[in-house]
Amino acid sequence: MLDTLPDLVNSNPALVRRGQWTHATLLIEIGDQGWLVRIDAGRLSVTPETWRVSDWDFAIRGPEEAWRKFWQTMPPPMHHDLHALVRTGKFRLEGDIDLMLANMLYLKLVLETLRGRV
Amino acid sequence: MTAMTIEPVTGRYGHLSIWGQDHRLYWEEAGTGIPLLCLHTAGSDGRQYRAILNDAEITQRFRVIVFDMPWHGKSSPPAGFQDQEYQLTTDAYVELVTTVARALDLDRPVVMGCSIGGRVVLELAKRHPDLFRAVIGLQSSAFVQRYFPIDHLHKPTIHGGEYCAAYCYGLVGPAAPLQHRWETLWHYMQGGPGVFKGDLHFYSMDGDVSDRLAEIDTGRCPVYMLTGEYDHSCTPQASRDTAALIDGADLTVMDGMGHFPMSEDPEKFRTYLLPVLAKIA
Numbered sequence: 001m002l003d004t005l006p007d008l009v010n011s012n013p014a015l016v017r018r019g020q021w022t023h024a025t026l027l028i029e030i031g032d033q034g035w036l037v038r039i040d041a042g043r044l045s046v047t048p049e050t051w052r053v054s055d056w057d058f059a060i061r062g063p064e065e066a067w068r069k070f071w072q073t074m075p076p077p078m079h080h081d082l083h084a085l086v087r088t089g090k091f092r093l094e095g096d097i098d099l100m101l102a103n104m105l106y107l108k109l110v111l112e113t114l115r116g117r118v
Numbered sequence: 119m120t121a122m123t124i125e126p127v128t129g130r131y132g133h134l135s136i137w138g139q140d141h142r143l144y145w146e147e148a149g150t151g152i153p154l155l156c157l158h159t160a161g162s163d164g165r166q167y168r169a170i171l172n173d174a175e176i177t178q179r180f181r182v183i184v185f186d187m188p189w190h191g192k193s194s195p196p197a198g199f200q201d202q203e204y205q206l207t208t209d210a211y212v213e214l215v216t217t218v219a220r221a222l223d224l225d226r227p228v229v230m231g232c233s234i235g236g237r238v239v240l241e242l243a244k245r246h247p248d249l250f251r252a253v254i255g256l257q258s259s260a261f262v263q264r265y266f267p268i269d270h271l272h273k274p275t276i277h278g279g280e281y282c283a284a285y286c287y288g289l290v291g292p293a294a295p296l297q298h299r300w301e302t303l304w305h306y307m308q309g310g311p312g313v314f315k316g317d318l319h320f321y322s323m324d325g326d327v328s329d330r331l332a333e334i335d336t337g338r339c340p341v342y343m344l345t346g347e348y349d350h351s352c353t354p355q356a357s358r359d360t361a362a363l364i365d366g367a368d369l370t371v372m373d374g375m376g377h378f379p380m381s382e383d384p385e386k387f388r389t390y391l392l393p394v395l396a397k398i399a
Contacts, residue, residue, distance in 0.1 A: 074292060077348045081288020084350035087265040098275045104284035 001067075001118055002028065002035045006044040008113040015113070016042035019106040024099060026107070027056040031064035039103075044110070058095035066090040073116035082108060127171045129192075134221050136188060136214055137196075143218070144192035145185035149177025152251065152399050153227035155219060156184040157235030159257075159378060160206075160321055161271075161282055161314025162305040163191025166232070169384030175392065179399060180228070185218055189313050191305075204316035207324045211238045212245060219249065228398055232256035233352065233377060234321050240341070240360070244330050247339035252398045254391075255343045257377050259356035260363070261326040268322075272312035279307035282314050291348040291376035294383045302381040328363070336366030342394045343367060346375030368397075 009015055019042025026037040027049065034049030036056060062070075062085060069079035078084045082104075085091035093100060100107070129146040136143070146164055148171045156167045164184035171182050186193040189204050196202075215238065219227055228251050231239045236258030243253045270276055271285070283303040290299045306314070334341060341364055345357035354371045361369040372379060372390050379387040 078350055078353075080292045080348060081350060083266060083285060083288050087350055098270070098273065101270050101281050101284070102276045105280055105287060108284060108287050 001030055001033070002037070002046045002114075004117060005037065005046050005110070005114060008117070009042075009044045009110055012113070015106070015109055018042065018109065019103070022103050022106060024057040024096075024103070025055065026100075027054065027059035027061075027095075029059060029061035030067045042106070056095060058093065058097065058100035060091060060093055062091040068118065070111075071114045071116070071118040075115075082111070125172055126177070127168075131192075132221065134217065136217050137210055139196040141188050141196055142194045143185060143188065145183060145218075145222075146171060147181060147183045148172070149179075149181050151179045151181055153219075153222075153224040154180040154182045154395075155215070155224060155227040155229045156182065156380075157215065157229065157231030157238065158184070158187070158190070159233035159235060160317030161190075161309045162302075162378075162381075163187075163193075163308075165191070165305055166302065166378060166381035168381075169388070170380055170391075173384075173388060176388075176395065180395065183222065183224070183227070187214065189310055189316070195310070204310075204313055206234070206317050206320040208238070208241060208320060208327075211320055211325070212241055215242060216246060216249065226251040228252045228254065228395075230254035230256065231258075232380065234317055234325070236343075236352065237321065237325050237327065240327050240331065240334065240364075241325075243336075243339040243341055244327070244334045247335055250339055252340040252342065254394060255341065255357075256379055257345055257349050257352040257357075258343045258360065259345075259352045260328040260331055260360045262322050262351055262356065264318075264322040268315050268318050271315040271318070278311050278314075279309065282306040282309055286377070289349060289351055289377035290382045291346060291374050293374050294376065295385075298382050298384065302378050305381075331360065331363040332365075334364050334367075336364065340398070341367045342397070343369040344372055344379065344390050344394065345369065346372050346377060346379050348375060349377040351377055368394075370394075 127148045163186045167184045189195045236255035239253035283306045361367040
């Protein structure tokens with residue numbers, strides 16, 4: 001599901017520049033499937049979480065249905081934003097929250113690159 | 119000579135006593151007619167109303183006045199601010215708006231506020247129905263339960279400007295024009311440390327007006343409410359619940375809009391605002 005994410009981000013110079021100081025691993029959990037997103041100076045690599053034994057800095061977990069709505073070209077209200085999805089209890093943020101929030105604008109823009117493509 | 123288009127907006131500074139302290143306050147205005155006093159959102163400033171100030175259809179009938187709250191925009195914090203924690207309360211906010219209205223000698227202005235401003239206009243309608251001609255609450259609700267820790271908005275490990283903008287990013291409707299989305303976020307990026315957090319003390323701690331809504335007399339001071347469909351802070355349902363408790367309140371939910379209608383999508387917002395202004399005058 002996230003196979004195309006690195007190309008979408010790494011080919012976007014403005015987005016890479018915005019993340020130039022970001023070095024972290026993000027776990028994105030979509031239903032039962034985890035994806036490890038390695039961020040290195042704004043550039044991404046993604047691997048499926050195979051063994052469910054992994055090392056990450058922060059995680060976003062949510063059911064597949066909520067992610068699919070989030071990634072619609074025009075998502076419905078309360079599915080259009082991470083904070084909205086946390087408010088409704090559909091998403092959960094875990095790990096080093098300070099590190100995550102310090103990079104939140106970059107992360108929101110990264111996740112939005114998949115709108116209309118999943 | 120290089121061509122320049124000059125807006126019909128003037129900005130001035132005034133010195134006055136607010137909250138028992140001298141303040142240097144910045145405000146902008148344009149137009150003539152019925153005073154329309156505009157209140158910006160938490161952690162931002164009066165630039166949110168730039169399109170209203172430049173809207174000839176509005177300024178030919180209304181004198182639009184927008185001030186930056188103390189600690190916000192071009193208004194300074196008071197002397198000694200470095201040893202104070204800024205924290206907005208209901209009483210302080212009501213005092214601020216009434217003080218500015220009196221200082222500018224406004225004759226029964228319409229007051230329009232967004233978010234925290236949309237909340238305080240309900241309090242103003244209740245406490246001062248004879249001082250205001252009508253109130254317009256944008257993203258207005260009686261109370262918003264806190265749903266995210268606000269300490270992160272002012273913490274040395276997190277850049278406040280970047281995070282305030284990141285939080286507000288998703289409060290903008292997803293279809294908002296990019297230029298206006300990012301202008302709206304830029305205002306948040308420029309807020310003083312801890313100021314957005316201090317405003318939210320009013321929004322989600324001190325400023326619950328739920329038990330006072332029934333006392334609002336819309337016969338004396340009409341209440342209009344406009345709420346964006348995509349606002350996850352003051353949701354349409356929160357505005358509906360609030361309007362249901364105010365006899366005579368006039369609520370419209372705005373398609374596709376988020377938490378900053380006048381700033382994030384001014385062209386679309388005016389299609390909702392103009393009919394409300396037509397009802398008022």
